[in-house]
Amino acid sequence: MGIVEPLLLWYGKNKRDLPWRHNCTPYRVWVSEIMLQQTRVEAVKNYFVRFLQAAPDIPSLADLPEEKLLKLWEGLGYYSRVRNLQKAAKLLVSRYGGQMPASYAQLLELPGVGSYTAGAVASIAFGLPCPAVDGNVLRVWMRLTADGADIADPHTKRQTEAALRPLMPVGRCGDFTQALIELGALVCVPNATPKCAVCPLADFCKAHRQKEEQCYPVKKPKPPRRVEQRTILLLEQAGRIALRKRPAKGLLASLWELPGFDGTLSQEQAIAAVRSLGLEPVRLQPLAPAKHIFTHVEWHMTGWQVQLAPLPDTHRLVWATEQELRERYSLPSAFRPFLQKFLQT
């Protein structure tokens, strides 16, 4: 007796009603899987619905202007995902007639698609017997087998894929993939508090039998974040705010930002910074400090609100109205504290 039957039975009764579980075409499954990478279901739901309205199929995604694309992704994070998504869409149009290929190996070739996503699309959208091992599945499997291997080690993921492959139930591969993930999300949850009392696999679970659920999964600790001091300028001119385009590579690539400088600038230094942008300040007022935590870096930000003398030279800045800030330019969440008074929505 194996885990497959009780797991599928449990899934049938307990699966959540999610937007991408309706009309689950390969394209919709693919987009949802990209959005869900390192991102919680609740955060994705609304983005997914809005994205599918703006780009209902692969050709329309391929044709979307970059600015619209980034605006649709604004606030979701890991922005290279959406760039790779469109890159792949263009490739699908040119190579596969605008269709998703129905093979694991071909899916894996698409930019932004790794072993997990290829397995998820292959099994969920095409019914192929390909395992899809994400953080949920790793946690479930390590507990089920009481395996103390480091889940951050790629080898552990490959081993888990190998162990699951022969279990893929013909005809229900997509349900099996989603059931494992759903179990990890709803029952075999992280933070050492799995709900074993309602788990359909409790009888099969080695960690549970040993009363050692809390010991799994094992993961090597991450290195500490570095802290960066930044000074942000809220440059105002005739009711507009200055924005600057970030570089195409690196952190928050190609998004817009409030102009900023390394370090914590005094008022005198801030005046010099404003002048370095080719602008002439009339008055500076300090803004409330704000902190923003990324995965690998922490920004400690101070800010100056700056009224400017009228000047024609915009010097690589754009001047955005409140409406443009809301509807056109894509800004990272890090700057939101400094824009509250302009974006009181």
Added chain:
DNA sequence: AACGCGGGGCT
């Protein structure tokens, strides 16, 4: 193998 890449919710 290690690192860069967002943002938010939970403990």
Added chain:
DNA sequence: AGCCCAGCGTT
């Protein structure tokens, strides 16, 4: 404050 999340690409 730290952990984790339907991970992937680069070096």
